[in-house]
Amino acid sequence: MSKEEFISKIKRLSEEKYQYGFASDIDSNTAPKGLSEDIIRFISAQKKEPEWLLERRLKAYRHWLTLEEPHHWGKISYPPIDYQDIYYYASPKKQNAPKSLDEVDPDLLEAYKKLGIPLKEQEVLAGVAVDAVFDSVSVATTYKDRLKKMGIIFCSMGEAVQEYPELIKEYMGTVVPYMDNYFACLNSAVFSDGTFVYIPKGVRSPMDLSSYFRMNTKKAGQFERTLIVADEDSYVSYLEGCTAPQRDENQLHGAVVEIVVKDRAEVKYSTVQNWFPGDKNGQGGIYNFVTKRGVCFDDAKLSWTQVETGSAITWKYPSCVLKGDRSRGEFYSVALTNNYQQADTGTKMIHLGKETSSLIISKGISAGNSNSTYRGLVRFSKNAKNAKNSSKCDSLLIGNKCGAHTVPVFEDASKTAVLEHEATTSKISEDQLFYLEQRGLTEEQATALIVNGFCKEVMQKLPMEFAVEAVSLIGLTLEGSVG
Amino acid sequence: MPLLEIKNLRTSIGKREILKGVNLTIEAGTTHVIMGPNGSGKSTLSNVIVGNPLYQVSEGEILFKGKNLVEMTPDIRANEGVFMAFQNPVEVEGVSYASFLKQALNAKRAYLNLPPLDAMHFLKHIKMRAEALNISNDLLKRFLNVGFSGGEKKRMETLQMAVLEPDFCILDELDSGLDVDALKEVSVGVNLMKEKQRAFLLITHYEKLLEYVKPDFVHILKDGRLVQSGGKELADKVYKEGFGVFE
Structure with a gap:
């Protein structure tokens, strides 16, 4: 321009x-x-x-x-x-701050049910507190009271701005500043809603906190803003899951997730992303342009686990800024693309403190005409003495028309860094497929089984209820990838 | 109706014809052996029956319970009841043996319009069979064939057979790579499976196996054709005189 x-x-x-x-x-x-x-x-x-x-x-x-x-x-x-x-703000009609699930629009509950997110049953069965974002406004939050007694804040961003303005003012934008990148900047201007989590000093969250996002209104760009603050010596595991109904037109999703992990605290952030990937000819689908980053203070630990199977384009690099000494960052990723999907994902591990360590395990699977790229940056600053990183990036190709790319970048200004890096690319062998088919599995089932095996290292990092969903997702995403 | 009927089967890999008109009838409750020198087409025959896509059928039929297998995909053939114990079972990282077996069994049950077995009933189903075959639980927890010894792989093939309960079992070079003790153990498994509705086809070029698994019929395959059929005495003849005497 x-x-x-x-x-x-x-x-x-x-x-x-x-x-x-x-x-x-x-x-x-x-x-x-x-x-x-x-x-x-x-x-x-x-x-x-x-x-x-x-x-x-x-x-x-x-x-x-x-x-x-x-x-x-x-x-x-x-x-x-x-x-x-694009519409930048849409909320479901009849939205009148329901106090309990009974007050939630039955149509919305029905929509969740179709997505396999029965809030009511979930409340009883799963022991997972859910902050459900329908379009841009939270319509239901569960388990809040129980958490509140422990001092844990788990609410929509909109609510947090009203109830805890001082915390929001203090932390929002400190990890991902508005000038960070184009989409984070747009998000900072127009963010609609999202989730806020605060875990007080010394508190371990007794349950996984879970937020399901969903896009519904036609052309409603979604710009969630998530902020998690884990105070000293605290622990929380947060699950983010996404589904979207089929759409012909592209929808932009530009979320920002910021995580602050104070001294000796630990945060696990797990994502299963299965937004509409477009049809088999590459029409439609979600543009998933997300900025996720956390900062770790002394002896803190942040781990990102993601299973990315959806979206026409996925573009995200959940990152760890290892600011405190001996802090640790982990990144476990499965990115599966089919048809005409594109995924460019990976992580950034920015080692600033002494004796910081990071681990990267990335599994990329490409099928159809899709392209999957692992892009990672591991940077050791001058002061990050005796820091170390271990990276393992494996790619699996299904068919002859897809692509897999690995772009690892390492920068060491500390001169003392210990680095291990390993990368492989493989194809599913005809022998493996035939063996499994001879045992009664269809070619698609056989492929899904092999792919799930390939991803095992990452899948087993997911909380149980997510792992089950993720395994069936892999099968769904691979539909039509063979034969 | 015979369980399996192969009629004038001709197959090729690329331009090279391997099977040049094979005819073979197998009745339920019988055990057949195909012997032949290297390159005679033994493995081709077994792979063609189960539908390995590497081999093309150019002519002929393979009727299983009256249905032509040639027109079915490999998974349908399997679910119809055709099983092959592989000469070299493949390894699949990250997939536990038990979960693989469960998926295979439930695929077959789905094909037969039966409800899937839940975890508890499935465990009972395999545990019983694993015990009968003297197979330790540890192997079931490991990834599919990964790091298994040759003998372990073969024994697990017989466990799969016992779990899936096929009506027609092909044992492709079951004896290869096994020492005598392992061979005995594997044979016990096969003999346990012998029932009147089930038939076996053993592929071997080595008669040792036949001391443990007694065949009803022996066929000699040479250069893509079955040149002679008979009883156990044919195997003895091979042992004494080699394949040269068969024309």
């Missing part, structure tokens, strides 16, 4: 007046399409946010206008997104 185009874009965007008269639309609680300062003010007003937060949003928005969209980056390419053709 030339400087002139640049200036005219800023001019155009900033002069653009809101053209739909959304004051009359307020009943629907949906902001009209498009992005402008007015829209941001609308979102902020709808959420009754304090002035400082609106200012932060506007600051991010103004910065975003100066940025250029990175639509050819790494192995990813996609047509430019029309940001004026």
